[in-house]
Amino acid sequence: MYNKEIRITGPDRQRKPVRAVIRTYAEADFDELIRIQAESFPPPYPEELLWNHEQLASHVAHYADGAICIEVDGELAGSMTSLRMQWNPAQPDNHSWTEVTDDGYIRNHQPDGNTLYIVDLCVRPKYRKWGLAQLMMQAMYQLVIHQGMDRLLGAGRMPGYHLVAEQMSAEQYLEQVVAGELHDPVISFLLRCGRMPVGVTAHYLDDEESCDYAALMEWRNPFIEVD
Incomplete structure (x- = not known):
């Protein structure tokens, strides 16, 4: 506890x-x-x-x-x-x-x-x-x-994605947020916490703002060798 x-x-x-x-x-x-x-x-x-x-x-x-x-x-x-x-x-x-x-x-x-x-x-x-x-x-x-x-893992909402969904894929949106070209309230926060993206998952949650997508993001245990 x-x-x-x-x-x-x-x-x-x-x-x-x-x-x-x-x-x-x-x-x-x-x-x-x-x-x-x-x-x-x-x-x-x-x-x-x-x-x-x-x-x-x-x-x-x-x-x-x-x-x-x-x-x-x-x-x-x-x-x-x-x-x-x-x-x-x-x-x-x-x-x-x-x-x-x-x-x-x-x-x-x-x-x-x-x-x-x-x-x-x-x-x-x-x-x-x-x-x-x-x-x-x-x-x-x-x-x-x-x-x-080995790691902490979670799928982060992408609430800013609906604003640009007609212009780019969810994967492209995530790449631009990681590159600092776009800001996302959730994903940018997770990046500041040391989480790194490992992919995008579709139909993750009934979430209009994220268009049902989420970014799968991990933090690796620095004391364990992970392949």
């Missing part, structure tokens, strides 16, 4: 540092975690894809180490969920979010999997630009190292 206290400052660097805690989430957090998701993913994001109590309970039951949240001065501000899976980088499959996460229930979690797969990451809008997502991502990197996995 993860529990780490740190001090952080918000976007206004003149403010005094405040107390933040990254910890495993529990049943008492479920209602607030659902509210955070609703705030973080407003329409046109499909409401049926927001967490429910049964999914959150399944996260804790199957892989509590990968179910974390962050508090700022006692208020829940965001969460991040993951599972372990076996993944062969030589044969990256074109999968959907529903397939790889067991429709968000993670009952397909493999305790000996070589890869930590990110199921979800969200931060309450009023805490954007506080660096909370990066802090939770770093906690997941630590989990990869601590449990001896």
Whole structure:
């Protein structure tokens, strides 16, 4: 069970540092975690894809180490969920979010999997630009190292793609974001976190802004030699 206290400052660097805690989430957090998701993913994001109590309970039951949240001065501000899976980088499959996460229930979690797969990451809008997502991502990197996995992997939404979808393919869009020629709110953030693209997956999520595409992006364990 993860529990780490740190001090952080918000976007206004003149403010005094405040107390933040990254910890495993529990049943008492479920209602607030659902509210955070609703705030973080407003329409046109499909409401049926927001967490429910049964999914959150399944996260804790199957892989509590990968179910974390962050508090700022006692208020829940965001969460991040993951599972372990076996993944062969030589044969990256074109999968959907529903397939790889067991429709968000993670009952397909493999305790000996070589890869930590990110199921979800969200931060309450009023805490954007506080660096909370990066802090939770770093906690997941630590989990990869601590449990001896090869990598962290996840499919990032490409919410800026719909603006240029008639002009280029999803692969070309990703290439231009990586090159710094275009900015994408999600993909550019993941690049800053040290994640690197390994491909594009189609029909990943019912997501109008991304035209249902997602960029598959990894972070490799620096202490393990990965082919």
